[in-house]
Amino acid sequence: MSTRRQLPFGLSKLRRIHFIRLGVALIVLVIAIQFIPFGHAHSNPPVTQEPNWNSPQTRELAVAACYDCHSNQTNWRWYTNIAPISWLTQADVNGGRNNLNFSEWDQHPERTQRIVRAIQDGSMPPAWYTPMHPSARLSSSQQQALIKGLEATFGASTSSAP
Numbered sequence: 198m199s200t201r202r203q204l205p206f207g208l209s210k211l212r213r214i215h216f217i218r219l220g221v222a223l224i225v226l227v228i229a230i231q232f233i234p235f236g237h238a239h240s241n242p243p244v245t246q247e248p249n250w251n252s253p254q255t256r257e258l259a260v261a262a263c264y265d266c267h268s269n270q271t272n273w274r275w276y277t278n279i280a281p282i283s284w285l286t287q288a289d290v291n292g293g294r295n296n297l298n299f300s301e302w303d304q305h306p307e308r309t310q311r312i313v314r315a316i317q318d319g320s321m322p323p324a325w326y327t328p329m330h331p332s333a334r335l336s337s338s339q340q341q342a343l344i345k346g347l348e349a350t351f352g353a354s355t356s357s358a359p
């Protein structure tokens with residue numbers, strides 16, 4: 198404290214330099230991580246087959262709440278270009294597509310029961326995702342409509358898994 202009082206100018210100048218250095222280091226770091234290749238591909242592979250939706254409304258609900266991560270029609274928003282957000286979104290889309298992909302229904306259909314359970318227990322869409330994407334937040338009546346629609350779709354579809 199006493200040194201501070203004796204050398205106020207010297208100390209605050211030092212502190213300022215310290216903050217400037219820290220700021221520059223942060224900016225350099227943020228720029229540097231942009232060059233890490235993971236997360237920039239933003240691929241939307243071709244749609245090979247969609248489920249045979251029972252109604253346009255069911256598809257609309259699934260598109261709004263699930264398609265960013267569970268289809269080949271991801272809406273890659275501008276900020277998904279910026280690391281580290283790009284890494285997180287890429288990891289989610291990879292994980293989502295591996296588990297359930299409405300755009301490749303012919304190749305790996307998912308059991309209806311599993312999809313319905315994920316909606317019912319509230320784990321899907323993920324809780325951290327909906328605040329940023331309000332249109333993906335399903336009211337309880339929309340949840341019910343989606344579940345009914347999924348059941349109707351896969352009850353009727355020949356390509357659904359048992």
Ligand code: HEC
Pocket residue numbers: 259262263264265266267288289290292293296297307311312313315316320321322323326333
């Ligand atoms: C923000 C991305 C995202 C959205 C939106 C999303 N999911 Fe997922 N989902 C994932 C990820 C990542 C996984 C794999 C990791 C895991 O198991 O938690 C997954 C896994 C799943 C699984 C398999 C695992 C399980 O819980 O049985 C199902 C089924 C599923 N999601 C259904 C849905 C449905 C239905 C919707 C829309 C109502 C939806 N998801 C919306 C990212 C998402």
